[in-house]
Amino acid sequence: MRALTWQGTGKVSVETVPDPKIHEPTDAIVRMTSTAICGSDLHLYNVLGMYLDAGDILGHEPMGIVEEVGAEVTHIKPGDRVVIPFNISCGHCWMCSRGLYAQCETTQVTSQGKGASLLGFSKLYGQVPGGQAEYLRVPQAQFGPIKVPDGHPDERYLFLSDVLTTSWQAAKYADFAPGDTVFVTGLGPIGQMSARIARHLGAGRVIATDRVPERLEMARRNGIEVIDFSEVDDVPAAVRELTAGRGADSVIEAVGMEAHGTPVQEFAQKAAGKLPDALARTAIDKAGVDRMGALRTAFDAVRRAGTISIIGVYGGQADPFPMMDLFDKGVTLRMGQAHVKRWVDDLMPLLTGDDDPLGVDDLVTHRVPLEEAPHVYELFNNKEDGCIKAVLKP
Template sequence: MKAVVWHGEGDIRLDTVEDPTITEPTDAVVQITRSAICGTDLHFIRGTMAGMVEGTILGHEAVGVVTEVGSAVRRFGPGDRVLICSTMSCGACRNCRRGLTAQCDVANPNGPLAGTSFFGGPQATGPVNGLQAEYVRVPWAVNTLIPLPENISDDQAILLSDIFPTAWFGAELAGVHRGDTVAVLGAGVVGQFAIASAFRQGAARVIAVDGLQTRLVTALRQNAEIIDFNAEDPVQAILDTTQGIGVDAVIDAVGVEAQRPWAGPAKQAGDEQADQFDAERSQVAPKTNVQDQNWVPGDAPSQALQWAVSAVAKGGRIGIIGVYPPALTSFPIGAAMNKNLIIKMGNCNHHTVTPPLLDVVAAGLFDPTNLITQREPLTSAIEAYESFDRREEGWLKTELTVS
């Protein structure tokens, strides 16, 4: 079969690899119909998430049809349309039974003290081959797969494999309440869904911060207020529009790949921290393979965290869903403590978060497909990765058609 395979920093290829098979009674094999490219995938290619194993298939978002199941899989059978959760979970351990499926005690092959196990990630997450392929072996299939109703299309479902649930989870982490003013840092596709989620969880105002115009225009279409950090100091702009108080909650949808402002009043502050940011980048990305404009790590790893702490009101709340690798140790802990902030973070508990969102989409209350900006065949995945990595205007979410 064809699959997108990681061979090293800056080196991904569309390879022909062996078809997956059932290796455990809890497995299923799924024929992929839709996959997608996520910003998290770029961390592995840029080098900002170390520990990848050569030969690992990339990707953690997919929809497909079950072709085979192991003897312990009693919920699914061949021919079932399914959504594959990005994170794996057994459904039976202590954490799964309390809804903390991203921290399943048994799904990660590295043992119960290991963190989240997700498809297509580094050694610390498994590794488990990912979903940018024609077929995939799904461990712990009973809990990692979710059945799809007939009235949800593959195009809608692919955005429920990771992006929409993660954004919804981010708004929950930020404790969004009715009437809140919420800042969303980063208006990529996760940020866009965070805007939608914050409004649906009761926010009265949502302020989106980004540096790309097409992303800001998309946020504006969702009735968010927008701040271009290359034209304004985002923290000062947020304070100005909240009478100096700050927002009630912040959702960090940026993570370690933050970029310093290249113009405007915030540029000077970023430049003054250049040495700190450079040291952080060396810390999180000790090995890179920059090729012209591709695979360049972000140049301000802790910037979004600093902006979040500075822009939120005293006693406010921050939800972090942007990816930060274990190697990053910078956080403005003193400023956060002095403001009595509540800070929550983590990987989405997909198995528990996703089903209610499927109901929302199935009922026609929200159509996520408006945020798909590119549809490419799996055979064009490498070129699509390169365009997405360069942050080209208009490249928000790329769906990969597999079969």
């Protein structure tokens, strides 16, 4: 089959690789019909190469048609249309029984001290081949795959794999009351959907910041107030000005480790990525190499006794936190990988009708064949050609 493979920092290519096969009775094989590129894929593309091997298949936002199932997979069958969650969870362990699917004890990557295995996401999370390919082997398929109905194009349901469920969790973790003001840092796909979901769940006002014109315009047409941080010297001050000097009741930090505005940490991050793998892993483990600009904005923009929901991905072990300010303000922090299947029942009714209350149909900007994936990675990474969300069609 053909698959998008990591070949080095800033380099991916589509290669011919062996077709996946059933290894366990809990496996399934799914023929991909759509698979998206995520901002987290750019972390692998740019920063976390020390945890990858040349030839690793990327991608964790897949859907398609079931081709084959193992003997213990009974809730799906060949011919079913399914979305695959990005985290691999068993559904029956202690963590899963509490809805904490991203911490599944059956698939935890204990050798790395990490939570549940993830599709297409490096040695840190199990080095499981991902879904930017023609076919995908799905572990723990007795629980994970989400059956979806016909009647809408793939893109209506595809983002249950990550974007929608991650954004729903981000909004839930923000813990705002009806009528509250929510501030969102970053208007990539997660920021876009987090902002829309916050409005849907009753926020009185949703403000978001970014600097990319196409992202700002997409947010505006979906009812979000925007702050262009290329035109504002002090974004938190602008948020306070919009909120009677108090700050946002809740903040969703949707950027993560590659935020703009922190040149020293950007240099450290890039330098770590150029080291030999063993030294680079030590640097990540022992140093604060994440770019903290978006987090600092969140910390400053939230009101006293407010809540910050961190959904952007971070990778440094010793990032500097302004603990005195956070303690003094009485800030609540919630964060973590999305527990995908925990939120599916909340989201599915919003997707099956014709009204599209979350504006899911207004997210994808690029639909291209799998063979064009390397070019689209460049566009997405460089924020060119209005690329906000790209879907590959194997």
